[in-house]
Amino acid sequence: MTHPPTDAPATAPPPWTAAGPRAGLRLGRAWPRSERHVLLEWRRPDGGTVAGQWFADRAELLDALGATGGAASADTSAGVLLQPGGADRRLRRLAELARTGELLVHRPERRAVLRTAGGYLKAVRPSRLADLLARTERAAGHAAGFTVPVRLGHDERLGTALFSTVPGRTLFALGADPATAPGDLARAWLRAGRALAALHAAPAEGLPAHTAADEHAVALRWAGHAWRFGLLPRPDPASLPAAPEPGPVRLIHRDLHDKQLLTGDAAAPGLVDLDTLAAGDPALDVANLLVHLELRAAQGLLTGGRAELARTAFLGGLAPDEATLARAGGYAAATRLRLAAVYAFRPRWCALARRLQAEALRPMGGGGAPA
The missing domain is CATH 3.90.1200.10 (Aminoglycoside phosphotransferase (APH), C-terminal lobe)
Structure with missing residues (x-):
């Protein structure tokens, strides 16, 4: 599959949009990673979300599908990998965690946020957890004037950190x-x-x-x-x-x-x-x-x-x-x-x-x- 031309008109739909209607989904938002790779978030009819990715290269799509496994599926004609329920080849335990909490954010292979009974759980690749902890600890010590989330615990093996809920409405x-x-x-x-x-x-x-x-x-x-x-x-x-x-x-x-x-x-x-x-x-x-x-x-x-x-x-x-x-x-x-x-x-x-x-x-x- 080819990626869109540099000067495609603003009215031309991007290639990944075709996958949604066929799966009963509506595209909510997308995050471009490069000209050949885009992260996706689809909306289900019940208001929930399904994460996904678009690959310009069909071989990369199929590689990602095979490594992700679980409930993941692919629409090869649109170049889209669908990853419901936290299926993720790099956030390996996310699908398991999603069964115990509400999956609020899932940017495939990068990070996720879940609402649990104990607070908000952030999940990253285990190799990135130390950086997340360092940044949040450093930030919490600087946030004068505000009430901010407090880290309640973390799991190095899972790549997760649990934070307290901040009261109030946005x-x-x-x-x-x-x-x-x-x-x-x-x-x-x-x-x-x-x-x-x-x-x-x-x-x-x-x-x-x-x-x-x-x-x-x-x-x-x-x-x-x-x-x-x-x-x-x-x-x-x-x-x-x-x-x-x-x-x-x-x-x-x-x-x-x-x-x-x-x-x-x-x-x-x-x-x-x-x-x-x-x-x-x-x-x-x-x-x-x-x-x-x-x-x-x-x-x-x-x-x-x-x-x-x-x-x-x-x-x-x-x-x-x-x-x-x-x-x-x-x-x-x-x-x-x-x-x-x-x-x-x-x-x-x-x-x-x-x-x-x-x-x-x-x-x-x-x-x-x-x-």
């Missing part, structure tokens, strides 16, 4: 719920802004650096995948956003959005997915969170008025200086470009992804934080 769920009173929404975002200010003021020693150039490269890498698979129109290179202006180095989350912030208890709001904590520019966190508010409004998951309420409350709690707000405008363009590519790999949001890319390519005027 700010995504809070905003999307029409029953949430405006005052409650504003208070939650105000507290999140204050907690993020404390995080940005905490020491960043020992954390990996993430520069403005790094963030720009991430956005272009994602966009390149979407262009090569024909999911977004390839723009004139001259229209691409420039790398953001570098700023002061502080402790940052690096991938902050409304699904990782929780209302928490009276002591502090919650923060999850700490693996990305880094030493970088706080303006990146500001831009990422505010652009996600734009995205939720565009998705129809948050009204424009509630998005503006959340934005105002968050900035009120964070109290960023003018220089940070100005740099956030530069990061916002890179964030929009990255999110356009990410959502282009989610069929439900293809049209929105094209609008996001157009917004990212629009010339900036006046700087400042994203509106």
